[in-house]
Amino acid sequence: MELFFQLVLNGLTLGSVYGLVALGLTLVYGILHVPNFSHGALYMVGAYVAFFLMTDYGINYWVAILGAAAVVGVLGVLSERLVFHPLRDAPPIHDKIAAIGILLFLEAGVMAIWGADFRRMQTPYNEIVEIFGLTAPAQRLLIIVGAFVLVGALHLFLKKTILGSTIIAMAQNREGASLVGINATQVSMLTFFISGALAAVAAGLFAPINLVFPSMGHLVIMKAFVIIVLGGMGSIPGAIIGGLIIGFAESFAGFYISTHYKDLVAFLLLVVILSVRPEGLFTKGVR
């Protein structure tokens, strides 16, 4: 039972992080229909900014995460303005290649500034929490709570505020949104900011458990892609549920099958599901 609880906790932690990253990805896809391959690099930059705000400037953990969210959010907006906006009418291959260009640039940039070393991020929450006789590291609980709070806040923002509902409106129908006077440029920038900020927060929360290094975004972004393909591209609940599915699958497969191949689980799941249902698990109609 104890072991089972550990696996569930582990799955929830992974699922929360993947879910946050996938959420940003799916939001951007909903607005621009661009699979943003540079999203994983934004995640990585978020971890680095948080790490160096903490170590170089001695800033508090939470403030550092907020700072990272702001920096990466702005990076996201810049990439939209400088790259994706000029390419909005280009053939579909072009924006994907441009996204890869951003990814390569950000990774090389981080390596040039901070080097290629693996780093361990400190967290103020090192204690082990005990609930109902079950033990859990505080940082893991923090990730889960943080992710759920963020998703809740995002949900309220999208559903209850006018600014948030403009994003939904744009995702549903671009022309219709323009007709009722929604500023497409503003919504795109806002979406990219939120997407980048979510990635940075996910990275800041997860970094103390994992290591910080320039290619840390590769696996996460690919799993996030698997998640949004499973959950339906552009679907917000799909991203969260998909994140949890992949998180649990990885946690349980890592224990019951093989830790050696646990990173393969997400991709094999994708291959199997797309072979049987090319339109994804939670989507209706044809693609």
Added chain:
Amino acid sequence: MKYLQGKAGWAILLALALLFPLVAGNNYQLYVMSLAFIFAIATAGMNLITGYTGQLNLGHAGFMAIGAYTVGILTVTYEWPFWGAFAMSGVVAGIIGFFVGIVSLRLKEHFFAIFTLCVGFIIYLIIEKWDSVTGGTVGIIGIPGPAPIGPIEFNSAVSQYYLVVFFLVVSLWLMHRIVNSLLGRTFVAIRNSDDLAQALGINLMRNKTLSFVLSTIYAGVAGGLYAGYVRFLGPDLAGTHYTFDMITFLLVGGIGTLLGPVAGSLLVAWVTQYLQFLADYRMLVFGPLLVLLVIFFPHGIVGFYYKKRMEREMKKAAAAAQANRAQAVNKEAGNNA
């Protein structure tokens, strides 16, 4: 400019490639050039599926690694002769490509790109984790070089260079035959519009799969050559950055053109040599370059050349048409008078 067209142009390029060892100061330059040619073969394969057929395959380096590991495993573990293993490199990559193709090509655009990205990663992970066969992170060392064919041996850098040039020429000639055939036009029709092609009675799935398999065979053969040339392999070869490199070659050279992959991989290889001081940071230059190319210069060098040529011909045609019209008007005026 006329000389550069048609067969004469190709002969000049071939002569330049054959004469290069005379100009090259040292073996290192030959090494850079040979590697660039090997990657040009792989990129030519990617060009077929991405440039001509319009499906962005982000797992291409994985198939190159499959070809390379086929040669590595067969020659080192099973002690096959090099050429037998080399022949298998294209076959194995093609077979795996076929099975990946029939699953992945049911997906369109973004989904295909994402799926192949994942396939590339699966290949990388399998190579890295399956130590007993692939040597894991250590890789495979001591791969034999190409065995002599009759009296021709491939021990010197120059002879290996010519071997690579030979395969490049053969693969470009085959590619030329493919893209100028009805099959090639079918691929282009699919790139231009799935629906339109289907309405013309083109079997999308069969043609896309064929294009995909051909492209993976190119990747596999390039991988086999790479294994015989570099003599050691690591799982790195399947990494996404090699696929991204090939995309860079394609865009610099010209996507969807026959010479684009060669022009791109040569130019990028030599520019990289001059950017040695940047080492790992060369992507600081190539990343933004990729973005700028896509935005302002999406046809690359070769595409740009074709575009200029077409504009010139259009102008000439327009001038001729105008002259004809003027003549006709004059004649009419004469008749009326």
